[in-house]
Amino acid sequence: MSGWLAARVAEVVPASASGRVLVLDVPGWPGNLAGQHLDLRLTAEDGYQAVRSYSVASVGAGERVELAVDEVPDGEVSPYLVQDVRPGDVLEVRGPLGRYFVWQPEDPGPVQLVAGGSGVVPLVAMVRAHAAARSPAPFRLLCSVRTPADAFYRPELEALVDDAFRLDWVWTRAAPPGWPGTPGRLTAAGLAAAALPPEAGPTVYVCGPTGFVEAAASLLVAAGHPPGRIRTERFGGS
Numbered sequence: 221m222s223g224w225l226a227a228r229v230a231e232v233v234p235a236s237a238s239g240r241v242l243v244l245d246v247p248g249w250p251g252n253l254a255g256q257h258l259d260l261r262l263t264a265e266d267g268y269q270a271v272r273s274y275s276v277a278s279v280g281a282g283e284r285v286e287l288a289v290d291e292v293p294d295g296e297v298s299p300y301l302v303q304d305v306r307p308g309d310v311l312e313v314r315g316p317l318g319r320y321f322v323w324q325p326e327d328p329g330p331v332q333l334v335a336g337g338s339g340v341v342p343l344v345a346m347v348r349a350h351a352a353a354r355s356p357a358p359f360r361l362l363c364s365v366r367t368p369a370d371a372f373y374r375p376e377l378e379a380l381v382d383d384a385f386r387l388d389w390v391w392t393r394a395a396p397p398g399w400p401g402t403p404g405r406l407t408a409a410g411l412a413a414a415a416l417p418p419e420a421g422p423t424v425y426v427c428g429p430t431g432f433v434e435a436a437a438s439l440l441v442a443a444g445h446p447p448g449r450i451r452t453e454r455f456g457g458s
């Protein structure tokens with residue numbers, strides 16, 4: 221793998237109440253598979269460096285790389301990326317990284333995606349790859365977010381819903397007006413109602429804050445999904 225690449229910020233777009241999409245131009249970026257991430261490095265004037273991982277929302281060839289960053293209150297790096305970075309700024313990235321939490325369009329099998337908060341980012345790349353390939357593989361995404369204002373990529377995801385792609389939301393604190401049901405965390409019943417059943421044999425990708433991933437993975441195993449079919453990516457935190 222190559223080393224650090226200069227990444228010029230091309231665009232910054234508000235993506236949620238606390239998040240932003242960063243579009244980067246990265247000369248030398250070799251392209252990436254859906255689900256991969258990169259390391260991003262910031263260097264302060266005094267030479268202090270901080271490195272964090274971010275999933276790549278864009279997919280395929282090309283030197284334009286899209287990230288979506290949620291601000292972690294009191295975090296070291298994410299508040300800078302969400303509030304301070306401007307077009308024209310230059311960051312450094314290294315990647316793409318990860319071969320396990322990846323979906324490839326050649327895979328015809330059913331897929332269940334489960335996202336908590338900004339954990340939707342690598343799953344968005346998978347949904348985009350699925351749509352771009354016109355893959356008939358059954359795809360479902362179950363997204364857990366606090367409120368509608370916290371949902372990343374909602375209009376794009378809703379526009380992609382079709383016979384091969386189903387989208388469900390779990391609103392943990394406040395649902396959109398007119399939404400049936402009560403806000404609350406993902407439950408066994410909610411999972412059973414929205415997700416592909418174990419009998420369908422899906423590969424399951426779960427991504428989000430550590431606590432969400434552990435809770436969702438436990439529900440999936442309790443529902444009968446073989447642990448070997450569940451791939452997880454933890455974003456950190458408790």
Ligand SMILES: Cc1cc2nc3c(=O)[nH]c(=O)nc-3n(C[C@H](O)[C@H](O)[C@H](O)COP(=O)(O)OP(=O)(O)OC[C@H]3O[C@@H](n4cnc5c(N)ncnc54)[C@H](O)[C@@H]3O)c2cc1C
Pocket residue numbers: 257272273274275276288289290291292293294295296297298299338341342428429453454455456457458
């Ligand atoms: C493979 C991978 C992919 C990732 N992709 C993304 C992505 O696409 N978008 C994105 O926004 N983040 C992503 N993350 C998380 C990201 O790497 C940082 O951890 C996050 O931005 C917080 O960094 P920070 O410097 O602001 O916080 P820090 O200063 O590192 O942490 C401050 C405090 O917040 C807690 N914390 C750290 N991360 C989280 C979190 N995710 N949720 C809750 N609490 C947390 C820490 O435990 C600590 O107590 C990814 C992480 C991994 C490992």
